[in-house]
Amino acid sequence: xxxxxxxxxxxxxxxxxxxxxxxxxxxxxxxxxxxxxxxxxxxxxxxxxxxxxxxxxxxxxxxxxxxxxxxxxxxxxxxxxxxxxxxxxxxxxxxxxxxxxxxxxxxxxxxxxxxxxxxxxxxxxxxxxxxxxxxxxxxxxxxxxxxxxxxxxxxxxx
Amino acid sequence: xxxxxxxxxxxxxxxxxxxxxxxxxxxxxxxxxxxxxxxxxxxxxxxxxxxxxxxxxxxxxxxxxxxxxxxxxxxxxxxxxxxxxxxxxxxxxxxxxxxxxxxxxxxxxxxxxxxxxxxxxxxxxxxxxxxxxxxxxxxxxxxxxxxxxxxxxxxxxx
Amino acid sequence: xxxxxxxxxxxxxxxxxxxxxxxxxxxxxxxxxxxxxxxxxxxxxxxxxxxxxxxxxxxxxxxxxxxxxxxxxxxxxxxxxxxxxxxxxxxxxxxxxxxxxxxxxxxxxxxxxxxxxxxxxxxxxxxxxxxxxxxxxxxxxxxxxxxxxxxxxxxxxx
Amino acid sequence: xxxxxxxxxxxxxxxxxxxxxxxxxxxxxxxxxxxxxxxxxxxxxxxxxxxxxxxxxxxxxxxxxxxxxxxxxxxxxxxxxxxxxxxxxxxxxxxxxxxxxxxxxxxxxxxxxxxxxxxxxxxxxxxxxxxxxxxxxxxxxxxxxxxxxxxxxxxxxx
Numbered sequence: 001x002x003x004x005x006x007x008x009x010x011x012x013x014x015x016x017x018x019x020x021x022x023x024x025x026x027x028x029x030x031x032x033x034x035x036x037x038x039x040x041x042x043x044x045x046x047x048x049x050x051x052x053x054x055x056x057x058x059x060x061x062x063x064x065x066x067x068x069x070x071x072x073x074x075x076x077x078x079x080x081x082x083x084x085x086x087x088x089x090x091x092x093x094x095x096x097x098x099x100x101x102x103x104x105x106x107x108x109x110x111x112x113x114x115x116x117x118x119x120x121x122x123x124x125x126x127x128x129x130x131x132x133x134x135x136x137x138x139x140x141x142x143x144x145x146x147x148x149x150x151x152x153x154x155x156x157x158x
Numbered sequence: 159x160x161x162x163x164x165x166x167x168x169x170x171x172x173x174x175x176x177x178x179x180x181x182x183x184x185x186x187x188x189x190x191x192x193x194x195x196x197x198x199x200x201x202x203x204x205x206x207x208x209x210x211x212x213x214x215x216x217x218x219x220x221x222x223x224x225x226x227x228x229x230x231x232x233x234x235x236x237x238x239x240x241x242x243x244x245x246x247x248x249x250x251x252x253x254x255x256x257x258x259x260x261x262x263x264x265x266x267x268x269x270x271x272x273x274x275x276x277x278x279x280x281x282x283x284x285x286x287x288x289x290x291x292x293x294x295x296x297x298x299x300x301x302x303x304x305x306x307x308x309x310x311x312x313x314x315x316x
Numbered sequence: 317x318x319x320x321x322x323x324x325x326x327x328x329x330x331x332x333x334x335x336x337x338x339x340x341x342x343x344x345x346x347x348x349x350x351x352x353x354x355x356x357x358x359x360x361x362x363x364x365x366x367x368x369x370x371x372x373x374x375x376x377x378x379x380x381x382x383x384x385x386x387x388x389x390x391x392x393x394x395x396x397x398x399x400x401x402x403x404x405x406x407x408x409x410x411x412x413x414x415x416x417x418x419x420x421x422x423x424x425x426x427x428x429x430x431x432x433x434x435x436x437x438x439x440x441x442x443x444x445x446x447x448x449x450x451x452x453x454x455x456x457x458x459x460x461x462x463x464x465x466x467x468x469x470x471x472x473x474x
Numbered sequence: 475x476x477x478x479x480x481x482x483x484x485x486x487x488x489x490x491x492x493x494x495x496x497x498x499x500x501x502x503x504x505x506x507x508x509x510x511x512x513x514x515x516x517x518x519x520x521x522x523x524x525x526x527x528x529x530x531x532x533x534x535x536x537x538x539x540x541x542x543x544x545x546x547x548x549x550x551x552x553x554x555x556x557x558x559x560x561x562x563x564x565x566x567x568x569x570x571x572x573x574x575x576x577x578x579x580x581x582x583x584x585x586x587x588x589x590x591x592x593x594x595x596x597x598x599x600x601x602x603x604x605x606x607x608x609x610x611x612x613x614x615x616x617x618x619x620x621x622x623x624x625x626x627x628x629x630x631x632x
Contacts, residue, residue, distance in 0.1 A: 012381045059546045060489035061582035062443075075533065079279045079334075100416040101582055104262070107269075108535035108575055111277025111284055116310070119269025121237045125413045152274070153175055156313055199336035217388045219424035219599075233375065255599045258574040259424055266377035266417055283535075283571045337543025395595045420578070423585075427593025427600055432626065437553045442585055468590070471630055 002153040003048060004031050008055035009038040009066045014091040014133050015055045019144050021055065021134065022089065023145035030102075031153060038066050043073040050150060050157045051085040052115070054106050058090050061098035062105045071109045075108050078113070085156065086110025088119050088127045089142065099129040120151050136153065160311040161206060162189050165211035167196040167224045172249040172291050173213045173226035176300050179292065180211065181248065187310060196224050208315045209243040209307060210273070212264050212274040216248050219256035220263045229267045236271070244268025244275050245307050246285045247300065249292075257287040260291065278302065278308050318469040319349050319364060324371035325354040325382045330449050331371045333457050334371065338369065341462035347469060354382050355447040365412065366473045367401040367465060368431070370422050374406050377414035378421045383395040387425045394429070398468050400427025401472065402433050404443045405458065407450075415445040434468050436460065475523065478505050482529035483507065483512040483540045485602040488565040488607050490531045492616050494497065496563065498514065499620035505627060512540050517547040525559040525623060526589070526630045528580050532564050535572035536579045545583045552587070560584025560591050561623050562601045563616065565608075571605040592626050594618065 006023050010016035016037075017024035023035045031051070046052060054071075056063040063071075074081070088106035090099045103126040107117050119125050164181050167280045168174035174195075204210060212229075214221035221229075231257070232239070246264035248257045261284040265275050277283050284300035322339050325331035332353075340352045347367070362368060370387075372379040379387075389395070404422035406415045419442040423433050435441050444457035480497050484490035490511075497509045505525070520526060528545075530537040538543075546557070563579035564573045577600040579590050593599050602615035 048197075059542075059549070062536060062542065062579050062588050065539045065542035065546050068533075068536065070540045072533045072539050082279045083276075097416065098582065098586060100413065101420070101579075104266070104417070105536050105575075105579065108262070108284075108572070111265075111275070112534050112572060113280065114277050114279030114283075116274060116276045117269070118274045119272050121240045121270065121272030125272075126266075216390065217384075218428050220378060220384065220421050225382045225389050226375075226378065226384045230375045230381050236344035255574065256424070257570065257577070262575070263378050263417075263421060266414065269375050270414060277470060303428075396593045399592075404505030420582070424578070424600075427581075427591070428595065430593050430599075432588045432590060432592045433585070434557075435588050437556045437588030438585065440583075443590075 002031050002050040002157040004033045004051040004053060005049040006033060006048065006053045007038055007041045008037045009057065009064045011057065014130055015057050017134050018089050018091060018128065018130055018138070019055050020034050021139055022146045023141040026150055029147060029150035031150055038070055041070060043070055043076065046074060047077055047080055049084065051087065051153050053087045055089045056102060056106065058092050058098045058102040061101045063102050074113070080103070082114030084115050085149060085153055086115040087145065089129070089145065090127065091130045092132070100126060102126045118148060120148060159209040160189050160315040162191045162209040162211060163204065163207040164191060164193045164211045165196055165199045167215065169215065173215050174290055175292050176247050176249060176286065176288055177213050179297055179300040180304045183301050184308055187305060187308035189308055196228055197311040201228055201234065202262060204232060205235055205238055207242065209311050211244065211245045213247045213263065214260060216256045216278055219259045221260050222298050232271070240272030242273050243307060244273040245303065247287070248285065248292070248305065249288045258284060261285045274314070276306060278306060294304045318347050318366040318473040320367040320369060321362065321365040322349060322351045322369045323354055325373065325380045325456045327373065330446055331373050333450050334405050334407060334444065334446055334454070335371050336343060337455055337458040341459050342462055345463060345466035347466055354386055357386060358397065359386055363393055363396055364462045365400065367403065368467050369403045369465070371405045372418060372422065374408050374414045377417045379418050390429070398430030399465045401469055402431040403461065403467060405445070405461065406443065406445040407446045408448070418441060419443045432460050432472070434464060436464055475564045476505050476524040476620070476631040477529060478507045478525040479520065479523040480507060480509045480527045481512055481515045483531065483538045483619065485531065488604055489531050491608050492563050492565060492604055492612070493529050495613055495616040496620045498560045499617050500624055502553065503621060503624035505624055512544055515544060517544055517550065520548060521551055521554055525561065525627050527561045529563045530576060530578040530580065532566050532572045537576050548587070556588030558589050559623060559627055560589040561619065563603070563619065564601065565604045574600060590630070592622060595621055
């Protein structure tokens with residue numbers, strides 16, 4: 001049974017809500033899921049998971065610094081995350097735009113760790129995006145995203 | 159046995175040389191490899207491969223338009239490439255810089271097709287880059303890249 | 317009086333419509349504006365303008381290859397566009413998403429040419445985006461965009 | 475006389491060295507320059523400058539979180555930085571690669587603030603990059619970069 005970490009930074013609760021929707025589907029798909037606020041996430045734990053899912057609001061076209069801090073600290077694990085699955089989602093808070101570059105920035109960090117990333121040919125291609133509180137469209141995107149990554153996890157980790 | 163397409167655009171021969179180095183290793187790893195110039199590549203063929211590897215020189219921070227044309231035409235296959243592996247490499251021709259954004263641009267297209275992409279925790283993280291004709295460093299990066307994608311292909315496609 | 321080229325690729329007419337809205341405002345602001353389809357644009361002409369505005373639909377996360385072809389060909393002018401203003405807009409056609417990376421890709425090409433680019437602290441930060449035919453929101457974004465670039469042109473070119 | 479802030483995050487001293495080289499040339503060009511470590515930089519000061527220059531090492535393909543924190547906090551000034559010049563430079567520390575995306579990430583933040591950015595048709599197009607301690611090549615890139623931005627500042631702010 002593959003193990004998943006869903007870690008998020010959320011100030012308004014929108015990104016947290018996305019994390020919860022994603023976690024429910026990942027559990028329904030039979031994966032073992034831990035869902036954590038970034039402030040509760042110790043960088044050393046990353047090594048225990050097969051899938052790492054990061055969520056962040058979009059601040060000035062990239063992830064919140066709180067998540068970036070965790071990623072910067074992950075240099076101590078460099079090389080040890082190779083082959084894991086990485087996935088990302090984003091919400092738009094105060095300032096519109098920049099969601100795609102936020103998700104791309106997180107995916108780039110995963111690629112630099114040697115991780116595996118999958119896109120989606122429908123909907124939000126790089127990862128789900130919610131404008132404010134997740135509406136029906138964003139909820140469905142989060143669910144598709146979780147299902148797709150669960151399918152990939154089963155192929156890679158049994 | 160997974161099937162791979164290595165398709166490249168090359169004006170000076172540098173990108174072609176990278177394609178050849180990559181193809182040799184992919185064959186050594188037991189994959190069935192077709193290597194083609196972009197001008198010989200029919201978009202309909204993409205569906206026949208488990209792994210699609212695109213190489214391009216870097217022109218103004220992104221791939222050569224000849225490769226972009228093939229990608230634009232691939233819209234007729236949209237949804238049918240989901241779950242395949244995508245990988246990219248780049249060379250720098252006349253104008254320095256922009257290699258990372260060139261590779262990112264190709265990887266983004268793969269993600270929009272729902273494809274699977276892996277990075278490398280060592281060396282050229284997003285995909286191999288050669289400044290001019292591949293030197294010893296670039297040759298090794300191409301070989302690591304081919305080996306890594308072969309390993310992923312065996313996991314995903316047996 | 318600063319001279320502007322607004323050049324676009326448009327298959328469905330949406331990007332063309334954006335180009336027209338932008339051109340009207342640029343003229344109202346007192347600039348001398350040429351509006352052209354990419355297929356009518358000769359790369360040698362780029363040198364005649366103080367501001368170059370490119371518009372494209374979003375295909376697989378980046379500009380249409382027809383615009384990329386023009387940009388690739390602009391290497392013959394390399395160094396001669398330094399100090400001009402560049403600006404970009406995008407529409408979303410068949411496949412949703414990727415608009416930001418499309419505009420970023422065009423802006424990167426302008427920066428590699430040594431050109432000057434300005435963002436917008438309100439609305440579409442990198443450049444206006446229309447989902448399908450420009451609606452009221454997109455029309456206003458195009459108008460703000462044209463006005464902002466006209467102001468910058470007056471500062472830089474009198 | 476235009477006022478410039480050169481703010482950097484530096485752990486090993488490489489980025490600091492770049493900041494110093496850039497500051498010397500900006501002063502020689504007659505600008506009023508403040509050079510500060512990020513930890514000494516109060517976000518409210520940003521409003522006092524005509525040019526904001528940020529430097530960062532490259533960590534996992536984007537800026538250090540310490541700089542991102544300052545940028546996230548700059549939301550309280552949103553709209554008030556419109557029309558200022560922004561520029562960025564980067565060094566590569568432990569992990570190679572990702573320099574271009576680091577600089578792009580900073581420039582995107584400036585564009586979202588409505589700021590003005592210029593590239594360079596020669597050398598490091600988006601902004602200077604140093605691999606480790608600045609060597610002769612990197613020093614020249616820093617100097618060209620400072621000169622270019624000083625020229626732009628004189629055009630825009632007299």
